[in-house]
Amino acid sequence: MPKTTVPDVDPPARPADLERAGEWLAGHGLAGAGATPLLATRLAVRRRARLAASVLLAVFIIAVALIYTGATFDGWGSYRRWSLLVLTALVVGLVLAQSLLDWRVRQADRRAGATLSRRAALPVRLGWRTVLGWPRAAVAVATVAGAVALAVAALTRPDSTTRHAAVVLLIGLCGVAVGMVVQLRHIVTHPVVADDEVSLTADVIMRVEDARDVAVPTVVWSLPVVSVFSTALGWWNAAWLAFIVLGVVTLAVINSRTARSGMVARQATGTRRAA
Secondary structure: OOOOOOOOOOOOOOHHHHHHHHHHHHHOOOOOOOOOHHHHHHHHHHHHHHHHHHHHHHHHHHHHHHHHHHHHHHOOOHHHHHHHHHHHHHHHHHHHHHHHHHHHHHHHHHHHHHOOOOOOOOOOOOOHHHHOOHHHHHHHHHHHHHHHHHHHHHOOOOOHHHHHHHHHHHHHHHHHHHHHHHHHHHHHHOOOOOOOHHHHHHHHHHHHHHHHHHHOOHHHHHHHHHHOOOOOOHHHHHHHHHHHHHHHHHHHHHHHHOOOHHHHHHHHHOOOOOO
8 A cells, every 4th residue: 555645834823823814814804714724824824924025125325335334435337236136135045035935935835735635726817917906006107117217317428326326226126026026927827726715815815915915016115215315316315206296195095096905805706705
């Protein structure tokens, strides 16, 4: 008789994680469903990944500020040239670190899925339009595109400090944009981990929340503060300030007018559970 292989599973969920999972279900209109160790484990892994991602982005912004400040004081000498190489390496490291965090989340989901005796399937394939939506996608794309346009416009200026700030900003923006695309692809393509209607709805809610969190262009708004606002050009600073304020207000309006993640998930799965 062939030997049965038992899949690797995570240790049992902690009571605190189960309690948070119950609160999470209640907050998304699934109060009648009991929190399972599987859901508690998946949510705990995502909380840790989001915390690590926030720290990672904060470190990246600080590093950009230090690189720009050092180059500003030292002029267009060898330090500036080396600083751009260091910044490029940091951008590559940022994308790789974000991919590693995504891999850890997917690995936890795979282990959780291996414990299921059966797998539920979505009635339709989820795409970025479902998990993210046109308005948030438009804000993310427009924010990156607008920031790139402002940075490119500054490259035509004769002032070397302004040009250097624009180059630093462009390199940082490239890393942030690539990181967004890679993370959204992971969110949309990783397999569903569910065995019933409730866990299927919860799976979609997690995807929607992950996608919305990734698409918020906080870093794009922050980079000019550490690499642009010290330049002498008043019009450039004013343009950046108006650009950031407009983006924040637009996203706030979208957040207030679009459906919550629970409603999006119920529409995607065809369930009728009340929010």
